[in-house]
Amino acid sequence: MSIKTFTEKEMKSLLKNPNVKAVSPKGITYTDDFKRYFIAQNQAGKLPRDIFEDSGFDIEVVGMYRVQAAGKRWRSAYRKNGLEGLNDTRKGNSGRPRERDLSIEEKYARLKAQVNLLKAENELLKKIDLAGKEANEKEITLSAEQKYVLIRSIITKYKLKNKVQYLCNVSQISRSGYYNYFHSSSQKRRQEREERDEQLRGIIMKAYQFKKRKKGARQIKMTLAGQFKIVFNLKRIRRIMKKYEIVCPIRKANPYRRMLKATQEHRVMPNLLKRQFKQEVPGKVLLTDITYLFYGRGQKAYLSTIKDGSTNEILAYQVSDRMTMDLATETLLKLKKNRRFKKREGALIHSDQGIHYTHPYFQKLVKKLGLQQSMSRRGNCWDNAPQESFFGHFKDEANIKSCETIEELKKEIKNYMIYYNNYRHQWNLKKMTPVQYRDHLLKIA
Template sequence: MTKRLLSKKEQEQLACNPYVAAVSEKGITYTDEFKRHFIAENEKGKGTREIFEEAGFDVELIGLNRIIPSGKRWRKSYREKGIAGLVDTRKDHSGRPLERELSIEEKYKRLEAQNRLLQAENELLKKLGSTRKADDEEKIELVAKQKFRLIHDTIEKYQLRQMVSYLCKLIGVSRSSYYNYYTDKAKQNRAARDRADEEVKEIILKAFHFRRRKKGARQIKMTLKNQFNITYNLKRIRRIMKKFNIVCPVRKANPYRRMAKATQEHRTCPNLLQRQFKQGIVGKVLLTDITYLTYKQGKRAYLSTVKDAETNEILAYEVSDKITLDIALNTLRKLKRNYPHIAEDAFIHSDQGFHYTNPQFQKLVKKMGLGQSMSRRGNCWDNAPQESFFGHFKDETNIEDCETLEDVKREVKSYMTYYNHYRGQWNLKKMPPVKYRQHLLQIT
């Protein structure tokens, strides 16, 4: 018959009896004194129920299915071992050794192990530290498998095989999880996972080095989809990159650049754009700007571009070793010659640099049937997509390795082809600009 569980109130009532040593919802532990009293009274001819009731127990509360087996067990122990059989020896034979005073050598060994383990943990935390500013305020926690390896390395290095439990408790993992991590099956599973990760790594590296342009996780995901027809989860790509130390280039902060002073004949234009970069029409909002490119021995070249704000496509560009007005004029001429998709009400947006306020530039803009818009003075956010392109360009090209101006031009041409035709963009439905332009023209 199944014993019913005791409620909290019933446990409290039973605990008040002096013959009860301990009580839980599942059982009652009686004192050795009560067991001896039970045997003495039983030998006088009293029954089990009578003895319990005289001792102040509520038999209905406890249940006959509890007290009758207890009486039988005590009588059997008394017959076999006498009074000694009524002594509760479970504490002495529980398999759990009693706490004992540690020797000085043991205390020293534990302190040394703790010191070594914490040193190793701090070193690992430094390795895991992120360069992001936000992470400086966050507590970085070691994942379980790294803790297991840390404990294992500490045990092997300092011969602490008898201190597994202590070290697990110290670093905050369970001993059973630690041992499970090093079972043969777990090792086989990790080996299989590592082999699978190696295969994925090779595929990711193909995308990473595609067209000789290093990429981050999102760019790798889009390249795999667009160029190799392979779909991987973004988290998986990031995990593999972190595991095999595949590092993408870090965006560099653009230094402030001086604007050349305009003469009185130079005229600025109102800000027609007002940061409304996406207006749903291909070739309507055209962004332009000039940046410098530094190559071998501190030499400088200059890059002028015109970008379609809707598709992010670079429509025209010019590279020169001089930052004269010609670089801006030649860019416009290439735009007129090579790009047929300019909308009727299109306008070109720039900063207030002397190239764009120059009467010759403004005259050519008007002749091409374009409107003209300018950012507020010193406000780079008014032309943010163009500035963003220059940032990506400098991160993903190897201009610093170019020896001559011709080398710079070849590198720029190579990147423009890659950027327009192969480099997917997250906010363009993961398509490269040219493909996205074709997509928009088909649906309009």
């Protein structure tokens, strides 16, 4: 229950009562004689309300809650120390001195405290504002914990007392949060959390650097589950990556144009696939394409792949430093030699309308392998999206630029293909690797 405050008029009225020494908007200081009179009358059986009214107090002005609280306080003091306990010796309760009653030294100390508070407030706001400007430029923010530390340092610097609430309001943080932050148990919990996060960082870095291929949060989650048999929540992994600035490669749009248009003798095939990439049957949907690779000191190479649309497994690939027809046809021949590849009924190979795939020799070889041929619509990369996606991930994760020769490049690509097929877990493959998912589909077939 809140105690009523007094108006100026009520304060003047109360000061006229001889039983009152001083009045403030929030309280009354009574004379020691009135306290002794109250105890005597109360012990004789008189009620506190009646005692106050008989002494000239207006209960509506004083408030019944204040009357009862004062009576309870005086009775307790009397039981403990007798009449001596009713003598009010607390600082300021003999009547708080007015400003004019302060000494020169007291006035100077008060002014100095006010100046220090203004300096502290100005410094606090300046540092928060500066951090905000840096946040806009560098994408960082001043956390509540940083504000807590900043406030404590300013309080210590300017020797402020009882100004935590005020500075917390200025900083737009909670006072309870400030005290909780510096509580010994909270500091212990933070230390324990930091130690746990360091351990998690070590585990996550093992997955991040597994097979020397950098990974994103989902890849890390699947690698931990598949290779290390550790299950982590995806949000936890992202929190640790953000905290320790573990950055995964960012895929960028391919800046290179597609190959030249086909000549008159080349023939474009219809789009038989119609984006039905996932048919849950290994060896039925094959996707192929060619991409550019830059390595060493501006050297260029080309990579041709054939990918299983259902399992994402790379069934065949060919690397060359020249863009010739052999690049595409050799990839087909390697597919034929792949013992793991089992052609299914109605199997087709899908590509874009590149010059290699519209060439009569390539189309003849496709028929010889017993495959149907399908092509994306012109200028529509979405018709072969999974293959484009693979190239994007490959360029992000493979260490291509570090290769100095074509032989080093081929070795790196070979290592990556082994990693991709056998160790790289994929979210849309039920968190399995392509080879695991292929075996899974064959079991349930």
